Each structure stands twice: as C-alpha cells, then as structure tokens.
Amino acid sequence: MLNIRTASLVMKMKVIIVGAGFGGLSAAALLAKDGYQVKVIEKNEGPGGRASVYSDQGFHFDMGPSWYLMPDVYEHFYANFDKKPEDFFELDRLDPSYKIYFSQDEVVDVESELEKNYALFDTFEENGGEKLKEYLASAEKMYELSVKELLYKDYRTILDFLNGKMLMSGIRLNILENLEHFVDRKFESDEARKIVQYSIGFLGSSPKRTPSLYHIMSHIDLTMGVFYPQGGMRRVANSIYELAQSLGAEFIFNEPVEQIMVENGVATGVKTSNGTYEADLVLVNADYPFTEIELLDDKYQTYPATYWEKKVLAPSSMVAYVGIDREMENLVHHNLVLDKDWAEGFDTLFDPEKAAWPENPSYYVNIPSKTDRSAAPPGMDTLFLLIPLAPGLEDTEEHREKLYNYILDDLEAKTGENIRDHIVVERIFALNDFKDRYNAYKGTALGLSHTMRQTALFRPAHKSKKVKNLYYTGQYTHPGIGVPMTFISSEIVAKEINEEYGI
C-alpha cells in the first residue's frame, strides 16, 4: 500500500518547460516550489537564454542584458522564496548612472543623485530642473499605478482592462497619447528630450509608437536608479537556476525541442533531438512565434505565421564583445552615444520602408569591468558595443565589418583613446546569431515591441487557445520585454496554472 507521502509524489503533475531563459528559470522555480514535478529542456549549453555568457582569455561578457533596473521587482520575485537578491549577489548602485555623448564636445553624466540631474536639466533649458521634477513626479505616480493595476495582472478581455481602476486612474489617458508627443509638450531641448526618451529602447520601441504610459521608464531609470549585480547578469540567472534546482526542478541542456506533441487538443509532451518526454502540462519560454509556427501543427496554432507577419517587432542588434589589454579612461560602466539624427534613427529601426543597416547610428557601450574586476584580467577592460538594427535585415560579413569599423572609429574619436591596437578578444553577434542561437523570429533581440496595440491584453496570451494545457512565459507575453518583466510573466502564469491545476 502507498503511504501518504509516496501517494502525493505519484500524483505530482509533470510540467515540461521549454527553454531556460529568465522566463523558463523563474517559472521553474515558482512551479517547483508549488509542488509540480518540473523538467526544463533547453536548446543551448546553459541557463540564461538571452542572458548567456561568453568567456575568452579571462574576459567574461554578459551577452545580453546589462542594466539591472526595477530592483523592487527582483526583490518581489526572490521574496516568493523568502529570499532577497543580496542572498545571492552583491548589488551596487552605479554613480554616475551613465554617460551620454550628445556630440564630441557635449558629454554629460546622468547622476544617481536627483538634485544633480535637476541642475543638469537647468543647463539644457530654462526651468529644466523644475520640468524634470514634475515629469518624474508624474512618472512615479504612473509607475505605482502600473505596478498595482497593470503589470502583475493578466488581462484576458477588453472588459477586464476597462473595468479596472485603470480607467479612473488615468492610465487609459496615458495609453492614448504617444510618448514623443507627450515629451515634446514637456521639454524643449534636444538633450532633455533624449534623456527622458532613450530608455524606451529597453522596451524595443520608439517614442512615436509607444503610449506615454511608458514615461514610467524615467522613474525607473532616473529615480529608482541603475544597479549592478556583482558577477554580472549571469550571476542573477545562475541564482535562479540554483534556486529552481534546490526546489527539485531538473534541467536538460543541449537538447532542442523539435515538437510539442498534442492529442485531441491536449499536450502530451515534447519531442526533442534525443527522444520524447511525457508531460501533464507544457510551459513554453522559447520564442513565441518559433514555437507556434515550428513546434505545433497548424490546427493547434493560436497565432499562425500570418499573425506574426503583421506585428511590430522589437529591434535586433549587432553586439561586439571586445576585450582590450588596457582600461578605458574616459568611459564609465554605461555609456550612450546619441549624437545622430534621433527621429531618422528610429525610422530605420521601425519603418519597414526605411529599414537598413545604419550609416552612423546611436549606440551603447557597456564596460562591466569598471565596476566588477572579475569581468576582465587586471589592467584590462571588457567592452560590449551594441547597435540596434531592424529585424529581418540581411546579415552579411560586409555589413557587420563596416558597422563595427564605424563604431570603433567613432568611439576612438569621441574618447581620444586607442582601442584597435589593444584588442585581445573580439566576437560579433548579430541577426543570424539571434536566429541560430535562440530561434529568434527575424533575428529580433527583444521579441514584440511595446506599441499601443501590443501592450497588456493585446500581447500574445499566456495560455494557448487551441491546446488545453499549453502555456507561455517570457518577453513576448504580458507584461513584456526586460528581465524583471519575465519574472512577472512567470508569476502570472504560475498563478493561472495553480488556479486550474493547483496541487
């Protein structure tokens, strides 16, 4: 006869999670904690997904995310396990938060102290500081409402959305005006406008196409601050991997899932390059379009190829990981070069008619070794150069080389420092790599852009409409792009699974 403990183990529901990005990792930890028997199957060699690691000759690069923003959401996530981020890694607030090159001669530091940023805005335009104060007060109010009313809730119908307090609270109004228009009403100078708009890039969007609700990004970046976890974002991914394992989740790496097996509208498991695995429930973290189009039969696709064709994708990018045998003197941990035509830059990313490899783009330089000496050998620096690109572009060696050379020339000119003669390691990662490594649709780095029509309930659903026990988590779903958002997505989906199958 089975004792009670054995009986409860036998009855455990088997969950297969496809993909070990932040979405898959966080869902694995949450569901394992709730008593499910969790197996995560990942195509690549380790955990982290877009937050993978590239190491060479003592240089360690976080391949994707590098900004630790919204520390409150990380805290909220770890609190599910009675833990704090500091139980896993040391967290430092960066100061300055970042450096911006508006031109060769106009270089400013955005500081962690708000008073200093008010003073900075006063140098851009009359009453700039006062205007920033008002802008941030509005962003803070909207952030608090969004966390309460928008981010952690799953809106399944338009009625859910409109019936909530959102209508009264004014969030709705902020969805009707675009960010560009909103910012143009608030600030006059190019510099101020760029500082409060650049962070929309984190959402894979452009100010013209994004609801002004997302001016919350300035609260996140300027008021809450920019942090760095010692050991990099890979340490954050590893912490959740370790947490999920400690709760009983199993992981299989280097094994791409090739099919989700479905019988009569019910998922029965997955087929991989190695064999088949049975499951009572399948939760997908791999890119949503790839999964629907490639892993499911046509009749089980909630969103077929024609759906994705019409969507506004977030940009792809070209990233150069460069290790140099000297330290950059004039750069800080995060650096933005925003001297080129702003509007035209967004057009080449989002307007299919104008999509092209850029001639002279804005770009981002991350040097984690400024804060984390374990990132590079002593006396050396780890440079991560990121240039956003339109998804779907043809990716050739010639394009890559031309753009890379442009960025190196430009950065050397701006900083007055030699980079080329000091390069020890060098790797370029662009559209084709996003496709090959992550099965990214059209090579997008970030998935679906946060346009007005791709926000909240207008994002692809967490639950399949065609397969009873098939769920999704990660950046394609609500609330969207960014590491903290994937934690929230997994919390939403774990709650939905518990409501339906709670054990």
Ligand SMILES: Cc1cc2nc3c(=O)[nH]c(=O)nc-3n(C[C@H](O)[C@H](O)[C@H](O)COP(=O)(O)OP(=O)(O)OC[C@H]3O[C@@H](n4cnc5c(N)ncnc54)[C@H](O)[C@@H]3O)c2cc1C
């Ligand atoms: C260059 C770059 C910079 C970024 N910067 C920041 C930042 O500074 N801060 C921030 O918060 N966010 C940033 N982001 C966004 C953030 O990294 C993502 O939103 C987040 O990591 C997405 O996590 P995810 O779990 O949804 O997807 P992913 O990380 O892509 O995870 C999906 C997983 O599924 C796996 N998979 C795919 N196909 C299969 C298959 N057939 N079988 C098994 N497994 C499969 C993939 O290999 C991958 O591991 C950045 C992203 C990029 C690319």
